[in-house]
Amino acid sequence: MQEFSDALLLAFELIFSGDKDLIEIIGLSLRVSLTAMVVACALGLPLGAILAISRFRGRRPVLVILNALMGLPPVVVGLLVYLHLSRAGPMGSFGLLYTPTAMIIAQVILILPIIAALSRQILEDLNAEYAEQFLSLSVPRRAVISALLWDGRYALMTVALAGFGRAIAEVGAVIIVGGNIDHLTRVMTSAIALETSKGDLPLALALGFVLLLIAFAVNAAVMSLRLTTGRYANV
Amino acid sequence: MTRSIIGCSLMAALVATLSTAAPAADMAIHLQSTTSTKNSGFYDYLLPRFKKETGITVHVIAVGTGQAIRNTRNCDGDVLLTHIKADEEKFVAEGYGAKRYRLMYNDYVIVGPASDPAKISGLKATSTALKKIATSKSLFASRGDNSGTHKREKLLWKTSGISPTAASGTWYRETGAGMGTTLNIAVGMASYTLTDRASWVAFKNKYDFKIHVAGDKTLFNQYGVILVNPQKCPKTKVRAGQKFIDWLLSSKGQTTIRNFRKNGQQLFFPNAE
Numbered sequence: 001m002q003e004f005s006d007a008l009l010l011a012f013e014l015i016f017s018g019d020k021d022l023i024e025i026i027g028l029s030l031r032v033s034l035t036a037m038v039v040a041c042a043l044g045l046p047l048g049a050i051l052a053i054s055r056f057r058g059r060r061p062v063l064v065i066l067n068a069l070m071g072l073p074p075v076v077v078g079l080l081v082y083l084h085l086s087r088a089g090p091m092g093s094f095g096l097l098y099t100p101t102a103m104i105i106a107q108v109i110l111i112l113p114i115i116a117a118l119s120r121q122i123l124e125d126l127n128a129e130y131a132e133q134f135l136s137l138s139v140p141r142r143a144v145i146s147a148l149l150w151d152g153r154y155a156l157m158t159v160a161l162a163g164f165g166r167a168i169a170e171v172g173a174v175i176i177v178g179g180n181i182d183h184l185t186r187v188m189t190s191a192i193a194l195e196t197s198k199g200d201l202p203l204a205l206a207l208g209f210v211l212l213l214i215a216f217a218v219n220a221a222v223m224s225l226r227l228t229t230g231r232y233a234n235v
Numbered sequence: 236m237t238r239s240i241i242g243c244s245l246m247a248a249l250v251a252t253l254s255t256a257a258p259a260a261d262m263a264i265h266l267q268s269t270t271s272t273k274n275s276g277f278y279d280y281l282l283p284r285f286k287k288e289t290g291i292t293v294h295v296i297a298v299g300t301g302q303a304i305r306n307t308r309n310c311d312g313d314v315l316l317t318h319i320k321a322d323e324e325k326f327v328a329e330g331y332g333a334k335r336y337r338l339m340y341n342d343y344v345i346v347g348p349a350s351d352p353a354k355i356s357g358l359k360a361t362s363t364a365l366k367k368i369a370t371s372k373s374l375f376a377s378r379g380d381n382s383g384t385h386k387r388e389k390l391l392w393k394t395s396g397i398s399p400t401a402a403s404g405t406w407y408r409e410t411g412a413g414m415g416t417t418l419n420i421a422v423g424m425a426s427y428t429l430t431d432r433a434s435w436v437a438f439k440n441k442y443d444f445k446i447h448v449a450g451d452k453t454l455f456n457q458y459g460v461i462l463v464n465p466q467k468c469p470k471t472k473v474r475a476g477q478k479f480i481d482w483l484l485s486s487k488g489q490t491t492i493r494n495f496r497k498n499g500q501q502l503f504f505p506n507a508e
Contacts, residue, residue, distance in 0.1 A: 087310035087470055095470075097311055098265060098294065179265075179296040182279075197415025198274050199422075199440030 007205035014206055015213070021183075022207075026214060029187040032100055032174070033167040034218075036107035040167075041160050043108075044115030049145040051116070052123035063120070069113035074106075074172030081106040081177045098179040103187070106173040111163035118159040123148045154226055161219055168215060188214070263292040264475045267304075267312035269383060270413045272458070273297030275437040275502055280495050285482055291475050299382030299413060307331065310468035313476040315461045318383040318431075323459045331468075332461035336484055339492050339503040340457045343387060345448040346418075346435060347373075347427035355427075356447040362395035364448045369397045372406040374426030378417050379409025388429045391453060431456055433502040458503070460484075483507070 014022050051063065083089050085097040085105075096102045126148055127134075134144050149156065171189035178185030180194060188211040195204035272278060273295055282293045293314075296306065300317040307315045308331055315332065317323060326332045345355065345364060353373040355364040368375055377399070378385035392399050399407040408426065410417045414434040421428040422442045430438075435446070448454075460480055465471040482488045489505035496502075 086306075087468065089309070092310070098296065179294070181294045181296060184294055194274075196419065197270065197413050199415060199419060199438040201440055 003202050003205065006202040008209060010202055010206035011209035011213075014210060022210070024183065025186055025188055025191055026210070028100060028185070029168060029189075029211075029214065030218075032103045032187060033107060033164055036104050036111060036167045037160055037164040039104070039108045040112045040115045040163055041156075044112050044163075045119050045149060045156060045159075046145065047116045048119030049123050049148055051120045052148065053127050053141065053144055063117075066113055066117045066120070070117050072110055072113060074110055074170040075176065077106050077110045078173035078176030081109065081173065085177065097177060098181060098185060100178070100185060102177040103174045103185060106177045107167040107170070110170060110173055111166050114166055115159055115163045118162060119152075119156055122152050122155045122159065126152050157222055157226055161222055164218060165215060168211070168218075262290055262475060263294055264313040264472050264479060265311065266293050266295045266314045266316060266479075267307045268295055268297055268316040269300050269303060269318060270297045270415065271318070271384070271431045271434045272316065272503075274415055275433040275497055277433065277495055277503065281491060284491055285479065285488075289478055289482065291478060293479060299378075299380050299385070301381035301383075301386075307463055310463065310470065313463055313472045314479055315463065316458065318456055318458045319386055320457055320459060322383075322386075323461060327461060330466065331464055333464045335459045335461045336480060337506060337508055338458045338460045338483055339489075339505045339507075340455060341432045341503055342449065342456050343384070343429055343454040344432050344435060344446045345427055345429055346421070346444050347447050348425040349443040349445055350425070351445075351447060353427070356445070358448050359451060361391055361448060361451045361453050365392060365395040365397060368427055369395075369399065369402075369406075372402070374406050374408065374424055375399065376417055376421040376424070376426045376428040377407060377409045378414065378429075379411045380413070382413070384414060384429060384431060387456070391429070394453070433497070436500050436502060437497050457506075 051059075051066070081102060082097065084091045085094070085102050086092055087095075087097065096105070127144075130144075130148070130151075134147075139147070169189065171193050174180075174185070174187055175190045175193065178187070178190065180186050180190040186194075188207060192204050192207045192211070195201075195207060268278075274297070278293075278295050282295070286292055296303070296312065298306065300319050300322065303312070303315060303317050304322055304326055306312055307326070315323070315326070316338070323332070323335050327335050345361070347353075347355070353364070353368045353371045355367050358364045358367075367373075377388055400409075403409055408420075408424070410420050412420070414430055415438065417428055418430060418434070418438050419440055420426075422440055422444055427447070432449075460483060462473065462476045462480055463471045465473050483492070484507040489507055492503050492505040493501065
């Protein structure tokens with residue numbers, strides 16, 4: 001357990017010394033995972049809403065598949081994205097492999113099912129409450145979707161955070177498509193994997209604490225947003 | 236109202252971190268290489284010196300030799316720096332590489348717990364040591380990932396007349412992982428393992444582990460460097476890649492390699508032709 005206290009101490013040192021490399025790595029982690037979250041929400045929330053209010057043949061299997069995709073293994077996503085972005089792959093000419101963009105693409109694929117599946121469930125429950133009103137007022141579909149997304153916004157924030165949590169915590173995909181290149185594609189998780197493989201366990205664990213702190217900060221920021229806007233709305 | 240402004244600005248700050256785009260890397264090449272060179276800090280020492288002279292940035296993707304060659308076959312690298320002569324020559328013969336240059340060497344060592352259950356410490360012949368490990372059924376951690384080190388280890392078992400994979404899962408344990416991870420596992424279960432000296436010297440979680448066998452000529456470890464053939468991979472950055480190789484092979488590059496120290500030890504010995 002000596003290592004544990006060493007790591008805690010080291011984590012504080014790292015944070016307060018303002019280590020340039022660490023700040024760069026934290027910045028990239030946030031940039032990649034927050035962008036992935038925003039893109040996945042932009043695609044996944046409307047998709048979840050459409051699935052929530054639509055009734056069509058084969059809907060049930062589609063939902064089962066969507067729910068199952070929440071368990072997509074990051075390494076598999078990384079491998080699929082690698083095969084597409086590789087210079088020998090179908091999208092090789094874009095030169096995206098080993099760039100932050102490739103990492104964002106992989107994380108979007110990874111968390112899109114989470115965002116879509118969870119928001120579908122939330123919005124479907126909400127829709128059940130509103131259905132009669134919508135029907136009696138014969139609200140158009142587009143308006144139904146935006147009303148549901150707006151009224152469910154607080155629950156959907158938690159959905160977004162779940163996606164963000166998955167993205168910032170995964171290492172399997174980013175290490176394959178990013179290559180863990182120093183000063184270019186190294187993020188917190190791949191740095192932790194690297195330090196572990198170097199046998200520098202206290203530093204690896206310290207970076208882990210820092211990663212937890214980042215997740216905490218992002219969650220706190222979103223939560224405070226919810227509190228402030230919530231109070232404003234109630235005034 | 237002010238509260239909502241604070242909230243909005245928090246969100247804006249979050250979004251702002253998203254929008255800073257990566258700088259375009261014009262003079263940059265991708266080097267597919269091994270974990271041993273990366274984890275020992277060799278590139279952190281070498282590449283800034285190269286960049287200072289030429290302005291060329293080298294992005295290192297450090298994986299096992301097997302995966303490095305596979306990635307390069309897909310044209311996902313400009314230069315390959317690895318350590319399995321046979322595979323490298325095959326890579327060139329198949330037209331993927333332009334030419335293989337001898338660059339530097341070091342050696343493999345067998346490390347294990349201080350208690351040395353197979354009593355191999357100080358043995359000169361690798362084959363005797365491996366036979367003693369096998370007959371005593373002492374734990375041995377194998378990379379099991381088709382890396383350069385793994386291929387050498389398989390060769391060493393073969394020349395010792397032992398087929399350890401029959402005992403896979405009992406005393407012979409294939410980790411399927413990189414050198415560092417395998418060393419961590421070996422330390423964790425007090426097993427012997429084969430490692431290159433660079434990885435070993437730089438490794439920080441040694442616990443009570445020692446080098447037991449070293450110096451046998453079967454443990455020689457040669458590194459080679461290859462420019463990817465632009466005829467197979469048209470996007471190869473030939474000029475910058477060749478410049479990097481020329482520099483490594485020049486007397487300046489070779490001296491730089493010779494001067495690299497980790498914990499006071501020289502890890503790579505230049506031997507370009």
